[in-house]
Amino acid sequence: MFPLGTFVCSLAILQVVIAKQPNILFILADDFGRNDVGCHVSEIHTPVLDSLAATGIKLNNYYIQPICTPSRSQLMSGRYQIHTGLQHAIIWAPQPNGLPLSMPTLADCLKKQGYSTHIIGKWHLGFYKEVYTPIHRGFDSFYGYLTGAEDYFTHFRNARVAFNKTVKEMSGLDFRHNMEVVRNQNGSYSAHVFADRAIKLVRQHALYNIDQPLFLYLPFQSVHAPLQVPKHYEKKYSFIKNLPRRTYADNGGQVRKGGNNWPLRGWKAQLWEGGIRGVGFIHSKLLKNSGTTYNGLVHISDWFPTLVHMAGGRTDHLHLDGYDLWSAISESQPSPRKELLHNIDPLHGQKGEGKWVPPPRHRYNESWINLEKDETNKNLWLFNIRKDPFEKRDVSSEYPDIVNHLLDRLSYYNSTAVPAYYPPFDPEADPALHGGVWGPWRD
Template sequence: MAVYALTGFSLVSLLSFGYLSWDWMKPGLVADVPTGPLEKSLPPAFARPPHIIFILTDDQGYHDVGYHGSDIQTPTLDRLAAEGVKLENYYIQPICTPSRSQLITGRYQIHTGLQHSIIRPRQPNCLPLDQVTLPQKLQEAGYSTHMVGKWHLGFYKKECLPTRRGFDTFLGSLTGNVDYYTYDNCDGPGVCGYDLHEGEDVAWDQSGKYSTFLYAQRVSKILASHSPREPIFIYVAFQAVHTPLQSPKEYIYRYRSMGNVARRKYAAMVTCMDEAVKNITWALKKYGYYDNSVIVFSTDNGGQTFSGGSNWPLRGRKGTYWEGGVRGIGFVHSPLIKRKRRTSWALVHITDWYPTLVSLARGNLSNVPGLDGYNVWPAISEGKESPRTEILHNIDPLYNHAKYGSLEDGFGIWNTAVQASIRVGEWKLLTGDPGYSDWIPPQTLTNFPGSWWNLERLTDGPRKSVWLFNITADPYERYDLSEQRPDVVRALLLRLAYYNRTAIPVRYPAENPRAHPDFNGGAWGPWAGEDDVEEWEGGREPPKSRGKKKKCKICKLRSFFRKLNTRLMSNRI
């Protein structure tokens, strides 16, 4: 017990130092350009619908921003957050596709069929076409809509592409990760293709340009060619800082003293992304958008600790339902905010951006019933109480069932072998296998993980299937209260059972060999015809490839990546 007390003291001290070390007297970004009348005196209601810039980063850890005490330099993010509203009770999803789908639809993954894993390049799957997306609602409200960056919501047919889902223009990648310079993506040995698209065409001519620079330049170009008198929505989904760890040399040089190579490269990528955000902010001011703009910054999931990221002092990492996997970096910066320069502890989830932004745009939400998100703008701008009181982190019936879980352990209400997690008020419940559960310090040492690896490793996790934490009192999830508070466990299991009754079937079809880039001119892109779509969406297997040798090769690749996926997603070593 003494060890836990000492550890808790050190963690609180670290966090306190991180916040107190910020220099609040630094001049803000707002001071870089003369302010307009909106900055001095805002009318009761916005004179015009605001311009909306939504910036999403990939795999950036909770600890990996300056104002959380990081050793990584993020001066732009620090200043934007300091002058806006920091969201310190903000939640996202543990992996890529789920966060993006919930942002775009305002619905939990159990309500879109995307509650298991991610959409893989060769799957005949995408964001359900019956969902009215955020950019479509903004188009209805008179907005020009643009997307720059990573899509990762499926592309097997043209109807799934960003330009068919509400965006007027698109420059970016369709798959989950690509090379930052060549834009190649391999979905297994020999299954490689180019993945950079301009609209619905392959952007071969852009190869060689570092994606973070390319995307920031495209945003500036869009702003330069548009009129600030007309509302605009730009969704900037940076590839950074997802693997592969690649950065221009000048940024790596800044962190040459870092002993850990992965952390050094990762830090360079974060700082490069920070400068890209600075350039976007500068463009907003240069072209006359800033005074009537709302900038939202969000991460998509927790950091990948084996690729340089850090979620310290939170528990777990990307791919897990511990706080390190689902608590995100988030803030809003805008001259339109009524109560600026503060930290908000209002409960906010990534699904909330849909109704919040559509409401800001004066759009109509009456024809999209059943949203899981809430309009949290009053909580952000005015400091009012959040309308959200609970979050369903997820229910995944396909994930490996926990060995020690059972319906009996769940009071006959819930099979605790099923991977699920929910937050109600200050309580958080996890069942099944939540994923890798250690607390991992920042990888600053040359020989990390080395001896540090075993500092806080847990050995009792595999024998459990239920955990309960008071997240308000214990944000680092160190004290499991499931045995002390069976009444709370029972109440939260009832909420899980309620949500599960509203879930639709999981969409996770088998991969299809026809998606191979070799059949699409060497690039990843739509490959299914209408007849194919009808057959595969009905649940039947895609046509088998001809030729025994080729068939066996594909089977081996499928088996290999199924095992690899299981290993990555189960977060076991």
């Protein structure tokens, strides 16, 4: 549940407030499924989101990445993950990895345009050295956590880490204000803590800094695992007998953790539509066509150039993969984006199980549907997403020319890729060696 609103692995909410330069509030939520928002006729009630979406512009063809770090890396860099080296999996807590320092972030570019820049919530773009943390990546302030998942109340991150043939338990507090460890929020629910902090920051900005434009990036912990909510939230959904779904009802949705993407195929961590087709909308007084749905192609990497250009900056020299879509979206024009690359992972290229999962309304409902048969050796599919958004009918044998064209495009993108960087876990990351907290462990 979000007191202010929500993003999917994902739900993205962009709220822009008119000023000399627009104030920008970008709200992000992991693992928000296609079937997890009220305006998509879900049993989950999201009246604030529904109202904002109804009076803004809904993004009907909005694509993200199927897991956490890749989505965040493309938002912050404006680049496909094949161009950042982060094309495999995520950045794990004890892994010495991060968004390359050679790449300016969205916050860096907005700061150059005079913005006050802040992040409240989840970072998950590396922290093994301090220079990889938010306050060194363009943000004036950071209030939140550095890793990928933790307890919503204690703010501790536990990890079982394999080193050679041994498994080591690592556990530590992961909550910081800039680089200072926050120790006084034990027992406080993260959604409330982050929302209160955001409200306070916006009010202070309006009182003392109104002439400077504001960029607030608000990546909530919700609805990522572990599923935890205050009891009074859960009681609202007592009619949902499936416990994970009831608790979730607060990346594509993680169907094993209460999320749902029905009727799309697949789920979090997969390249089927259920893992990559996100929920997003824009709400702003700057919009000329509020109350509409935009059907043009939009990708998470497009926010970088779109927001920087709105702020008066330029990104031409950065050679981004994202497109400036503000004019197209706000004026109902065709999208300049004609294609997008979901990923090329040279270390692990499987597409996922490819099943359809109905909403888990009942206590033990796990009725997954698999329409495809004998797919063991299959590695190529072609779907007409406009006519068949649920990916039920493979038409690759009917359109060999399209298949060959797309394979040529894939080959081109692969020729531009940098090597995937996925270093081994480092035992020196153990919070037990650093005062019981997760944080930078190398100079």
